[in-house]
Amino acid sequence: xxxxxxxxxxxxxxxxxxxxVARAVVTHGHADHARPGHGHALATPETLDTMRHRFxxxxxxxxxxxxxxxxxxxxxxxxxxxPAGHVLGSAQAVLEYDGQRIVVSGxxxxxxxxxxxxxxxxxxxxxxxxxxxxxxxxxxxxASAEIAKVLRARAASPERCVFVGVYALxxxxxxxxxxxxxxxxxxxxxxxxxxxxxxLYERYGIALGELRAATGASEDExxxxxxxxxxxxxxxxxxxxxxxxxxAVASGWMGVRARARQRGAELPxxxxxxxxxxxxxxxxxxxxxxxxxxxxxxxxALIHYAASLGMTARALSLIGREEEGE
Ligand SMILES: [Zn+2]
Ligand SMILES: [Zn+2]
Numbered sequence: 001x002x003x004x005x006x007x008x009x010x011x012x013x014x015x016x017x018x019x020x021v022a023r024a025v026v027t028h029g030h031a032d033h034a035r036p037g038h039g040h041a042l043a044t045p046e047t048l049d050t051m052r053h054r055f056x057x058x059x060x061x062x063x064x065x066x067x068x069x070x071x072x073x074x075x076x077x078x079x080x081x082x083p084a085g086h087v088l089g090s091a092q093a094v095l096e097y098d099g100q101r102i103v104v105s106g107x108x109x110x111x112x113x114x115x116x117x118x119x120x121x122x123x124x125x126x127x128x129x130x131x132x133x134x135x136x137x138x139x140x141x142x143a144s145a146e147i148a149k150v151l152r153a154r155a156a157s158p159e160r161c162v163f164v165g166v167y168a169l170x171x172x173x174x175x176x177x178x179x180x181x182x183x184x185x186x187x188x189x190x191x192x193x194x195x196x197x198x199x200l201y202e203r204y205g206i207a208l209g210e211l212r213a214a215t216g217a218s219e220d221e222x223x224x225x226x227x228x229x230x231x232x233x234x235x236x237x238x239x240x241x242x243x244x245x246x247x248a249v250a251s252g253w254m255g256v257r258a259r260a261r262q263r264g265a266e267l268p269x270x271x272x273x274x275x276x277x278x279x280x281x282x283x284x285x286x287x288x289x290x291x292x293x294x295x296x297x298x299x300x301a302l303i304h305y306a307a308s309l310g311m312t313a314r315a316l317s318l319i320g321r322e323e324e325g326e
Pocket of ligand 1: 030107
């Protein structure tokens with residue numbers, strides 16, 4: 001750990017540094033991991049495209065794409081990306097040096113998600129894991145049961161619309177594919193902030209079905225429809241034309257009643273792109289590491305759990321990880 005973030009000295013690069021550095025390895029495009037202005041950024045092609053979309057080409061002046069599974073030697077370190085199952089392009093960084101393997105998980109989940117490549121278990125000596133939902137109370141329900149609530153709310157109130165608050169990267173597209181899997185094939189109305197990333201997902205072959213701009217649609221047109229937008233848009237001028245919206249929010253935190261209330265969610269949907277307690281502990285068992293380092297989230301319970309399995313475990317306490325896309 002350095003003040004600039006997690007640093008790999010034999011390779012001379014940072015992993016997900018919170019500020020601009022000379023050489024960065026970026027696990028995925030969420031704002032708490034991907035920053036603009038690095039001298040050189042190494043990431044999967046999907047993550048680099050996400051960063052270019054968010055920061056402009058100038059924000060990613062020297063991006064190098066490394067697809068899943070391909071290896072690259074950086075000084076004395078061999079690096080490859082393994083899928084993390086979190087959002088499109090999300091990766092674990094697999095580092096090999098001097099006969100040892102360290103895996104930096106980035107953010108991850110183990111549940112099925114057709115919008116990204118599933119998490120790959122990579123056995124290692126040291127596993128550096130997130131722990132956003134690292135408490136036994138966090139057990140995410142089945143996402144399709146949460147989506148059924150949206151469809152029920154829509155059917156129950158044909159004069160209203162259902163507003164679903166979603167983060168633009170990952171959650172939006174996952175909710176769309178969950179709706180499609182549930183058989184909902186009507187157009188989905190979207191806020192302008194989602195357009196670019198939805199188009200990017202479609203360019204990578206993730207079918208989202210028909211999307212229409214919600215901005216400019218009349219109140220009558222939106223009756224009985226599902227509208228997806230960033231959660232904050234529910235309180236904007238933008239939302240004033242929506243026909244008496246049922247406010248839903250899709251987030252891993254919606255199982256916590258106080259958070260749901262704070263977000264103004266009439267219909268909280270616990271849909272998470274992070275591992276819950278069972279997924280975290282299962283992963284710690286699967287990777288068979290000697291040491292576990294916990295980067296961010298609720299570290300204590302997970303450290304206690306890893307120690308109970310005979311692993312050495314410690315907290316890295318990374319700062320600046322206000323989760324995006326939870
Ligand atoms: Zn993330
Ligand atoms: Zn994160």
